[in-house]
Amino acid sequence: MLHEEICRGEAQVGDGETARHRNGTHKRPRLEDVAARVGLSTASVSLVLRGAPGPSERTRQRVLKAAADLGYQVDRTASTLASRRSRLLGVLVDIHSPFHAELVEHLHTAAEEVGYDLVLSTLTRSRDEATAVETLLAFRSEALILLGPTSPGDTLAALDNKAPVIAVGRRISDAGLDVVRSADDDGVGQIVDHLVGLGHRELVYVDGGKGAIATDRRRGYRTAMRRHGLDDRIRILAGDNTEAAGERAVRHLLDGRRLPTAVVAYNDQCAIGVLTALSRAGVAVPGQVSVAGYDDDTLSRLSCFNLTTVSQSAREQAQHAVTAAVERLDRDRTEPREVVLTPHLVLRGTTAAPA
Numbered sequence: 001m002l003h004e005e006i007c008r009g010e011a012q013v014g015d016g017e018t019a020r021h022r023n024g025t026h027k028r029p030r031l032e033d034v035a036a037r038v039g040l041s042t043a044s045v046s047l048v049l050r051g052a053p054g055p056s057e058r059t060r061q062r063v064l065k066a067a068a069d070l071g072y073q074v075d076r077t078a079s080t081l082a083s084r085r086s087r088l089l090g091v092l093v094d095i096h097s098p099f100h101a102e103l104v105e106h107l108h109t110a111a112e113e114v115g116y117d118l119v120l121s122t123l124t125r126s127r128d129e130a131t132a133v134e135t136l137l138a139f140r141s142e143a144l145i146l147l148g149p150t151s152p153g154d155t156l157a158a159l160d161n162k163a164p165v166i167a168v169g170r171r172i173s174d175a176g177l178d179v180v181r182s183a184d185d186d187g188v189g190q191i192v193d194h195l196v197g198l199g200h201r202e203l204v205y206v207d208g209g210k211g212a213i214a215t216d217r218r219r220g221y222r223t224a225m226r227r228h229g230l231d232d233r234i235r236i237l238a239g240d241n242t243e244a245a246g247e248r249a250v251r252h253l254l255d256g257r258r259l260p261t262a263v264v265a266y267n268d269q270c271a272i273g274v275l276t277a278l279s280r281a282g283v284a285v286p287g288q289v290s291v292a293g294y295d296d297d298t299l300s301r302l303s304c305f306n307l308t309t310v311s312q313s314a315r316e317q318a319q320h321a322v323t324a325a326v327e328r329l330d331r332d333r334t335e336p337r338e339v340v341l342t343p344h345l346v347l348r349g350t351t352a353a354p355a
Contacts, residue, residue, distance in 0.1 A: 029070040037066040088119050089325055090141025090163070092132050092149065095122040097241070098269070098297040099314065100147050103168065106318030107145065114326050137162060143325035150211050153177075164328035166321050169312070170212045178324040179338040180317050184213060184294075187310040187343035188220030189227075191264050191292045194308075194345055196228045198353045200262040200290065203230070206239040206249040206274065208266030217266060217294065235260070239270055246273020254281055259289055261354040268293035268300040268309055275305060275350065286352035296346050306349035313341050 035045045040063070048055050048063040055063070066072075089111055093100045104120065111118055119139045121132040129151055136144055143164040149156060153175035159165055166178040188205075195203055205221040208214030218236065225234045237252060239245035246265055250273075253259055265271035271293030278285055285291050293300055296311035320339045327333040 029067075029072040031072070033070055034063065034067050034072050037070065038062050086140040086142055087116050088139065088141045089116050089322065090119045090121065090133075090136030090139065090144045092129065092136065092144065092146040093120055093122055094148065095124050097148075098299050099267070099295040099312070102298060102314045103147055103318055106315045107322060110319045110322035114322065116322070116326070133159065142329050145321050145325060148213060164325060166324045166328075168317055168321050171216060172212070176336045178328070178336055180320045180324065180341075181339070182312040182317070182341045182343040184216040184343070185220030185223065187294060187312070187345075188217045188264065189224040190343070190345045191294070191308075191310060192221060192224035192228070194347070195262045195264070195290060195292070195351060196224075196230070198290070198351065200354050201230060201233060202260040203233070203262045203264060204235045204237060204249075204253065204260040206237050206246060206263060206265045206270055208270070209238075209240040214266060221264060239266055241267050241269055243269050243273035243276065246270040246275075247277040248273075250274055250277035250281070259283065261288075262290040262292070262351070265291070265293050268295045268297045268307060271307055271309070271350075272299060272305055275307070285350050287355060290351040290354070292351055300346075300348075308348045308351040309346050310343045311346050312343050316341055 031042050031045060031049075034049075035042045038045070038059075040059070044055060044059070045063050048060050049067065089107075091104060091107060093104055104118070108118055119136055119141050121135040123129060123132055129149060133144065133146070141163060143166065144159065145166045145168060146156070148169045149167050151159075153172050156165055156167060156172065156177055157175045160177055164178070166180060168180050169182070170179070171181060171184075172179050192203060203221075203225065205218070207218055221236070222234055225231065237249045239249055246269075249263070249265075249270075253263075263271075263274050265274055271291055274291050275285060278289060278291070283289055291307070293307050293309040296309045296314075299305060300307040300309045320341075324337060324339070
């Protein structure tokens with residue numbers, strides 16, 4: 001039976017190929033071909049395919065069916081050149097960040113709701129921020145939504161003269177840019193408050209390295225520890241935003257005289273590295289050491305990690321970022337705006353009272 005279905009499928013394909021060659025339509029169908037099929041002007045067909053108001057529902061269905069039958073696809077490049085508007089929002093994204101991936105998903109939804117689409121350009125180990133941004137501009141992005149940009153504020157301000165810039169996730173002072181971020185210092189403070197409330201006093205922080213985001217989270221840890229009278233127990237280990245950094249931090253702790261009762265990591269990826277290394281060393285979490293991360297990314301929610309973390313409200317950040325871009329592009333807003341969202345603690349299974 002299966003081979004008969006395959007044969008029937010091949011026969012249908014063959015018939016279609018024959019028909020296309022017989023009708024002279026083996027080349028890519030054009031707008032004119034669709035118009036000729038339904039007996040309408042190219043202008044009327046274009047209105048239907050762009051979703052513009054005017055044509056009746058009956059006409060719309062006829063045009064869409066003809067386009068589908070012919071295999072016609074809208075030439076986006078030609079249409080954007082004709083309109084001089086690309087309606088594209090360029091997004092800078094770190095390919096290694098699960099949180100950025102989640103942000104992009106919400107950005108797509110928010111952009112589509114207002115008639116825009118996204119162009120993505122990625123940061124990798126061999127592709128820097130400047131190169132990624134130039135790619136976005138080359139694709140005629142009308143505004144730039146930069147996720148966690150690391151360029152200096154004056155560089156981003158100069159870029160804003162080429163296209164409106166919305167910086168997501170990072171505090172930028174005196175640059176005159178639109179910013180959408182969460183209060184990172186407050187978020188880390190919530191973690192410290194939670195752990196101290198459970199009875200922890202030996203809380204180690206694994207740092208995120210350089211940059212404004214890492215600076216704010218590090219400050220949040222210091223401030224919260226001092227607020228609880230734990231100035232003399234502040235301990236910060238060098239790290240970054242990777243799982244490897246968490247593993248290195250644990251190896252350093254294991255070489256010490258005794259383990260802390262809790263580890264707070266710069267982000268969820270780093271925290272997962274901490275969890276992995278502790279498990280490998282036979283250290284129970286949270287029985288012997290509690291662990292917390294930051295971002296509430298998709299990995300932190302997996303049952304194998306079940307990580308206590310801080311949510312930055314990715315959906316809200318994406319919505320505010322797209323709104324800011326549209327205000328700059330379609331409503332002529334020129335004054336910069338900063339939106340600061342309040343993060344919230346997400347309690348899961350990696351924190352508990354110290355033994």
